Amino acid sequence: MEFFLISLLNSLSYGLLLFMLSSGLTLIFSMMGVLNFAHASFYMLGAYLAYSISGVAGYWFAFFIAPLLVGVAGVLVERYGLRAVHKYGHVAELLYTFGLSYLMLEAVQLIWGRSAVPYGIPEMLQGSLFTLYTTTFPKYQAFMMLVSVLTLLALYLALTRTRVGLIIQASLSHPEMVESLGHNVPRVFMLVFGGGCALAGLAGVIGGNAFVTEPGMAEMLGTIIFVVVVAGGMGSLMGALLASLLIGVIQTFAVAIDLSLLDGLSAMGLGTSPGVFGHSVLSVTLSEVAPMLPYALLVLVLIFRPRGLLGKRES
Amino acid sequence: MSTHYLTRNRFASRPSSRMLFIWLGFAAVLMLAPQILTSSLILSHLTQMGIGMVLALSYNVLLGQSGMLSFGHAAFSGLGAFASVHVMNLAGDGLLWLPLPLIPIAGALTGLGFAALIGYVITRTSGVTFAMITLGIGQMVYASSLMFPAFFGGEGGVSADRVYGDPWFEWDFGPQIQVYYLVAAWLFICVAAMFYMTRTPLGRLLNGVRDNEERIAFVGFNPHLLRYMALMISGLFAGIGGALMAINFEIATDEVLSLHESGAVLLFTFIGGTATFIGPMLGAIIGVLLTKFLPDYTAGWQMYLGLVFVLVVVYAPGGISSLIKPSLDVLRQTVSQRRYASFLGLVLSAFMLLAGTIILVELMYHRASGAAGSLPLFGVALDHHGPVPWVVGTVILLGGMLTIKPAGRLLFERLSIGESAHQGGKQ
Numbered sequence: 001m002e003f004f005l006i007s008l009l010n011s012l013s014y015g016l017l018l019f020m021l022s023s024g025l026t027l028i029f030s031m032m033g034v035l036n037f038a039h040a041s042f043y044m045l046g047a048y049l050a051y052s053i054s055g056v057a058g059y060w061f062a063f064f065i066a067p068l069l070v071g072v073a074g075v076l077v078e079r080y081g082l083r084a085v086h087k088y089g090h091v092a093e094l095l096y097t098f099g100l101s102y103l104m105l106e107a108v109q110l111i112w113g114r115s116a117v118p119y120g121i122p123e124m125l126q127g128s129l130f131t132l133y134t135t136t137f138p139k140y141q142a143f144m145m146l147v148s149v150l151t152l153l154a155l156y157l158a159l160t161r162t163r164v165g166l167i168i169q170a171s172l173s174h175p176e177m178v179e180s181l182g183h184n185v186p187r188v189f190m191l192v193f194g195g196g197c198a199l200a201g202l203a204g205v206i207g208g209n210a211f212v213t214e215p216g217m218a219e220m221l222g223t224i225i226f227v228v229v230v231a232g233g234m235g236s237l238m239g240a241l242l243a244s245l246l247i248g249v250i251q252t253f254a255v256a257i258d259l260s261l262l263d264g265l266s267a268m269g270l271g272t273s274p275g276v277f278g279h280s281v282l283s284v285t286l287s288e289v290a291p292m293l294p295y296a297l298l299v300l301v302l303i304f305r306p307r308g309l310l311g312k313r314e315s
Numbered sequence: 316m317s318t319h320y321l322t323r324n325r326f327a328s329r330p331s332s333r334m335l336f337i338w339l340g341f342a343a344v345l346m347l348a349p350q351i352l353t354s355s356l357i358l359s360h361l362t363q364m365g366i367g368m369v370l371a372l373s374y375n376v377l378l379g380q381s382g383m384l385s386f387g388h389a390a391f392s393g394l395g396a397f398a399s400v401h402v403m404n405l406a407g408d409g410l411l412w413l414p415l416p417l418i419p420i421a422g423a424l425t426g427l428g429f430a431a432l433i434g435y436v437i438t439r440t441s442g443v444t445f446a447m448i449t450l451g452i453g454q455m456v457y458a459s460s461l462m463f464p465a466f467f468g469g470e471g472g473v474s475a476d477r478v479y480g481d482p483w484f485e486w487d488f489g490p491q492i493q494v495y496y497l498v499a500a501w502l503f504i505c506v507a508a509m510f511y512m513t514r515t516p517l518g519r520l521l522n523g524v525r526d527n528e529e530r531i532a533f534v535g536f537n538p539h540l541l542r543y544m545a546l547m548i549s550g551l552f553a554g555i556g557g558a559l560m561a562i563n564f565e566i567a568t569d570e571v572l573s574l575h576e577s578g579a580v581l582l583f584t585f586i587g588g589t590a591t592f593i594g595p596m597l598g599a600i601i602g603v604l605l606t607k608f609l610p611d612y613t614a615g616w617q618m619y620l621g622l623v624f625v626l627v628v629v630y631a632p633g634g635i636s637s638l639i640k641p642s643l644d645v646l647r648q649t650v651s652q653r654r655y656a657s658f659l660g661l662v663l664s665a666f667m668l669l670a671g672t673i674i675l676v677e678l679m680y681h682r683a684s685g686a687a688g689s690l691p692l693f694g695v696a697l698d699h700h701g702p703v704p705w706v707v708g709t710v711i712l713l714g715g716m717l718t719i720k721p722a723g724r725l726l727f728e729r730l731s732i733g734e735s736a737h738q739g740g741k742q
Contacts, residue, residue, distance in 0.1 A: 035443055081629065088632045090443060091384050095585060096628045098578070102621035110618075110683045223454055223574065230447045284462050292458035298451035303436045306444055 002133040007252050009132075013141045015248025016148035017210075020203040021221065022228040022240045023155065024196030030235025031172055031192050033090050034082065037097040039200055040222035041104035046070045046201030047208025047217065048112050051119035059122035067201040074197025078190045101218065109215050116214035144206050151202065156237075168192060172235075227294045231301040233311020242309055247294050254290035338507070345499040349492055358491050360603050365498040366559045367599030369505050371584045373552030378581070379589030380513065381545040382525030383438075384446040387453025388580045391550040393572035394429050394456065395422030395557030397467060400475045400567045407479035414480055415488050419501050419558040426554020430547040438542035441528065453577050460569040472568030475561070488562075498559050505552055510592055512548065521545050579606070582620070586627050588634020597636050615680040622672070648730045657726040664718040671712025678704055 025039045046066050053062035077100065085096045121140050128136035159165035170178045171188050179185045211217065228247060232239030301308060345365075349358050370392055377383040402421040405411040413421065437448045460467040467473070478489045486493050512518050520541050523531045528538045561567050570576065579602065587598020605623065609616040631638050649658040678697060681690040689698040697704040 033443075035447075081625075084629050085632075088628075092628055092632050094384070094443070094446065095581075096625065098581075099621055099625040099628055102617065103625060106615075106618045106621060110679050113683070219574075223450065226447060226450060230444075234443075288462050292455050292462070295451040295454040295458065299437075299448060299455065302440070302444060302448045302451070306440055 002135060003256065005132055006135045006137070007256055008249075009137060009141070011248040011252035012245070013145045013148075013248075014252060015245040016145055016152075017203055017207050018221075018225060018228055018248060019241050019244035020148050020151060021200050022225045022232070022244055023152065023237060024199035025225055026229045026232070026235055026237060026240045028193055028196040029229060031168070032082075032093075032189055034093045034097065035090075035226070035229070035234075036193075036196070037094060037222070038077075038101040038104055039097075039196070040218040040225060041101045041108075042070050042074060042197040042200040043204040043207070043221060044108060044213075044215070044218040045073065045104065046204025047119060047213045048108055048117065048204075049201070050205040050208060051112075051117050051213055054119070054122075063205055066205050067198045070201025070204070071194040071198030075190055075194035077197075078193040082193070083186065083190075101222070105215060105218065112215075114215060116212050119209045119213040121209045140210060144210060147202075147206050151199070152241075155199075159237075224294055227298040231298050231308055233308025236308065236310045239308055239310030247297065250293050250297070251290055254286050254293055257286045260285040341506070342503060345503060349495055355491060358495055360607055362491065362495045362498050362563055363607060364600050364603045365495070365502045366556055366563060367583065367602055368596045369502055369552060369559060370556035370580050371587065371595035371599045371602075372505065372509050373549050373556060374580045374584045375589055375592075375595040376509065376512075376521075376545055376549040376552070378584060379594070380518065380525065381521040381542060383441060383542060383545065384443075384581075385449040385549075386446055386574070386577050386581070387449035387451075387456075388549075388553060389572050389574070389576035390453045390456040391426040391429060391553035392557035392560065392580075393567070393576065395426045395554030396561040396567040396571050397473065397557075398422060398425035398554075399558035399561040400473045400565075401466075403475040403477060403479070403561070404473075407476055414483060415477055415562065416483060416497055416500075418562060419555045422554040422556075422558025422561070423551045424554065426550040426552070426557065427547055429554075430550025434543045434546040434550070438546055439539055441524075441538075441542065450574075453572070453574060457569065457572045457574065460572050467569060468567075470569070472566050472570075474566040477562050477565050494563055497562065501555060501559060505555060506596075509548075509552060513592060517541075517544065582624050586624055586635060588636035590633045591636045594634045594636035598634065601635065613677060613680065614684060615676045618676055618680075645726070645730070649726075652730055654726065654729045657722070657729050661719070661722040661726050664715050664722045666715075667711050668715030668719060671708050671710075671715055674704065674708035675712060678708060 021039065021043055025036055028034060028036050028039075049069055050059075050062040050066040053065055057065075081100070082093060082096060085092045125140045125143050127139050129139045129142050130137055159168060167178060167183055168188060171183070171185050175185050178188075208217070224247065228240055228243045231247075232241070232243030348361055352358070352361065370388070373392075374385070374388050377385050377388075399418050399422045402411065402413060403415070403418060406413045406415075406418075433452060437445065437452065440448070461469065477494070478487050488494055488497060520531060520536055521544075523534075523536075524538045524541050524545075531538050531541070557571065560571065583598040583602035584595045585598070586601055587596065588594025601623075605616060605620045609619065613619075627634060645658075649655065674692065674697070677690060677692055681697075689696040690704075691697075
């Protein structure tokens with residue numbers, strides 16, 4: 001029971017962080033049809049910027065400024081890069097962001113070096129919040145969950161209850177109509193791209209010190225958030241939420257369970273010994289399979305339900 | 316539609332004697348290259364270029380010919396490499412008869428088999444969904460390489476010895492030069508096979524699937540099955556490429572299955588150009604130059620690689636091979652119309668762009684490396700502590716950026732070629 005509750009809390013906080021990243025990605029995708037390969041690079045940029053700014057002006061200043069700066073970077077990328085490639089189609093846009101992720105990785109390594117930077121948790125958020133049976137639950141993890149939930153709530157309200165959200169939603173489905181009503185749709189796209197990047201930056205600010213701030217952090221999460229967006233249904237926020245939590249649960253629980261198919265068979269009295277054909281396949285434990293599970297989920301979802309778990313349209 | 320019809324006719328009417336001449340020339344280049352460039356380092360680069368060409372061409376069967384963007388090409392080539400290493404070990408132990416020159420057949424069958432196994436379900440879709448499925452498949456294969464150390468050898472990989480069995484005509488394939496010729500022979504076979512594949516009805520139908528899937532379905536062909544076939548052909552040749560890789564390095568590690576490997580194939584195929592047959596081969600040459608040759612000279616090679624790729628995506632989506640003909644046209648027009656001054660202007664601003672970029676990138680990497688001394692660049696010592704080289708680099712770069720478009724426009728106006736040829740802004 002203790003293991004179950006703690007793992008559940010861990011997977012919730014990880015899943016919410018994934019959702020913060022993937023919500024921006026899925027918004028950008030549903031508007032512009034661009035799968036932003038560099039999205040996780042903006043997450044990395046957020047973490048590094050927060051590290052630098054918090055060293056000068058403190059964590060709370062960085063908490064607000066770093067996502068803004070990342071958002072501005074996103075706006076610039078959209079305005080001066082992506083828009084020029086738009087006329088060549090979606091594959092060219094995907095390739096552009098793919099190249100951008102290389103460049104951003106190199107730039108980060110140039111500025112902050114190739115090893116991890118000591119981006120720590122602020123003092124007032126250190127320590128444990130409560131103790132569950134014998135395991136302590138850190139304050140910072142609760143803070144991460146709180147920030148994620150509040151941000152996403154704000155995002156939801158902004159998209160459904162405000163005029164800006166109305167225009168954004170209309171631009172998703174009927175860009176020509178919105179344009180003929182006098183709105184500047186390319187500017188809306190630009191702002192959404194910037195907003196999505198700012199969300200990724202915020203995820204970096206709160207995730208960078210919970211995990212490690214290093215050049216490999218973008219690559220580690222980059223493909224996972226693709227899985228979230230695609231498996232959840234491209235362009236569906238609720239689908240992204242579902243998939244994020246699902247992947248959080250799958251990864252957290254699988255890593256902790258050290259059982260294999262062979263153990264199950266042995267329990268039923270069907271054990272094999274080393275040397276029997278297939279032994280090495282059966283003896284792989286669930287924790288060893290863990291890194292593969294998100295991709296297996298992706299492939300299965302795409303094969304059996306190509307529009308994703310909660311997606312409304314194909315491709 | 317009409318343009319494609321014309322393209323086909325142009326090729327069909329190209330005299331077969333001329334094609335024969337091209338093939339003989341290609342064979343001669345492959346034969347003579349290591350005789351002219353004799354250094355052992357260059358020989359190793361040449362071998363890798365040959366392998367890269369096979370891989371890039373096999374990738375272009377998907378991306379260029381069938382319009383399928385794949386992020387999982389390393390799964391096919393990597394599995395081919397692992398299978399080849401195991402077959403080499405088996406053959407070396409005398410458990411199996413397969414001389415080394417035929418090892419790529421084992422790789423080809425592995426690539427083909429894996430494509431046949433997974434291809435039917437994943438080729439139902441195209442476009443972004445297909446790209447994401449291949450990303451998932453590639454990552455799954457990569458993740459499984461650490462799960463099954465019996466086959467993939469864990470972190471250390473599986474190594475093999477390519478010198479086994481009886482020598483072929485006194486060749487035991489120990490020295491690099493013999494491996495080069497083995498790679499060259501397989502390269503020639505693969506290039507010929509893939510080139511004539513594009514001339515078959517299947518090749519034309521794949522182009523049709525790329526351009527207008529719906530119309531192909533209306534004509535009576537099944538786009539899904541056509542994509543499936545494209546994936547199998549691509550997997551087959553990728554397996555050959557992987558086997559050549561295994562023969563060359565005598566080892567297969569999990570690195571050959573990684574997303575980096577898939578990304579590299581994609582990068583270089585696209586940089587070379589997907590619209591022409593020659594493009595991916597050019598891309599492989601550029602790829603080896605950028606990733607194997609350049610690191611000896613600068614720490615910033617990955618930055619240059621990314622810059623080249625992004626510039627190609629933005630300014631020359633047809634790849635570098637698509638720039639050759641317009642550039643030659645501009646050159647010919649310049650000479651025939653004697654517009655040397657404005658041509659020189661364009662070259663000058665392109666050179667300023669290049670020089671400014673190199674100065675700034677090198678300065679940044681020099682500063683980041685923490686070196687105390689000044690940076691020697693083309694015989695000039697640049698002191699990265701002072702502002703002077705930074706300002707000079709920025710001014711040169713800005714000068715190039717601001718003048719390249721007017722210079723290009725001026726040249727094109729003088730030459731009175733249409734705006735359509737305005738892809739010639741080279742960097």
